[in-house]
Amino acid sequence: MVMAIRMALAAVFALVATIAVAQQDYRIRSGDVLSVEVLEDSGLNRSVTVLPDGRISFPLAGTLTAGGRTIGQVQASIAEAIGSNFTSPPNVFVGVQPREPDPIDPNALLGPTIDIYMLGEVTAPGLKQVTPGTTFLQALSQAGGLSRFAAQKRIQLRRTDPQTRRQQVVVINYKAITNGALLTPDFALQEGDVILVPERRLFE
Incomplete structure (x- = not known):
């Protein structure tokens, strides 16, 4: 029983790791919805839609380019843009919310x-x-x-x-x-x- 639970947990962790790697390599597109979390200030946490020109708007950061960039690049841009509002560099986490199939497909x-x-x-x-x-x-x-x-x-x-x-x-x-x-x-x-x-x- 314990072995089965361990195997199930290992499978879950492997799946989470695979999803994380896929998201890190993903290039953000217009129409994507990004979940943004700032560890030091939960009041900034929100979902933002990537506009048709590839930009997003985020409090304290203004307008930033997201289209064509990776999640890591967007995280770094947001952290740098809002950094002056914190005593130490903020921890920013960005994820892409599941997207409906492209209607053009x-x-x-x-x-x-x-x-x-x-x-x-x-x-x-x-x-x-x-x-x-x-x-x-x-x-x-x-x-x-x-x-x-x-x-x-x-x-x-x-x-x-x-x-x-x-x-x-x-x-x-x-x-x-x-x-x-x-x-x-x-x-x-x-x-x-x-x-x-x-x-x-x-x-x-």
Whole structure:
């Protein structure tokens, strides 16, 4: 019995070690959700979404590049950026939360999907089939991000109630998000949602 327990624990530890190595080698992508923990200040612990341009925002650190980097590199960047706020170098731990299959992958379409629409100044506008639970920022990433003509402060999320047909419009300031503001919540999209990105005005 004791031997069986030891063998089971050894298998668990081996699996954890394998996952840890895989995460350390993983290159972070836009749309990933990172879990960030600061040992010295639990008030900083949070989940952050990698924006379409590959950046993340973190308190005391501002905006940092995460896309294309490893977890270790992002940990080091955050620790360095917030280091001046601590008497000794802070211990920062970053993990990548499990990700739904990429909707661009044909295999992903075998599971349940919802239809959303990306209109206006995005790189790849049109109908998008995404997995349920996909958030606004993740969908924006899947559309290739914003074009250089986008009015970043006036993005609209338009949602129509299927029963009353009344439409709700939420205005999202993407520029503020890239400067460190939190999108609370990062909206989980629903069937038929429309994300409209207007063209910016002359002096906007």
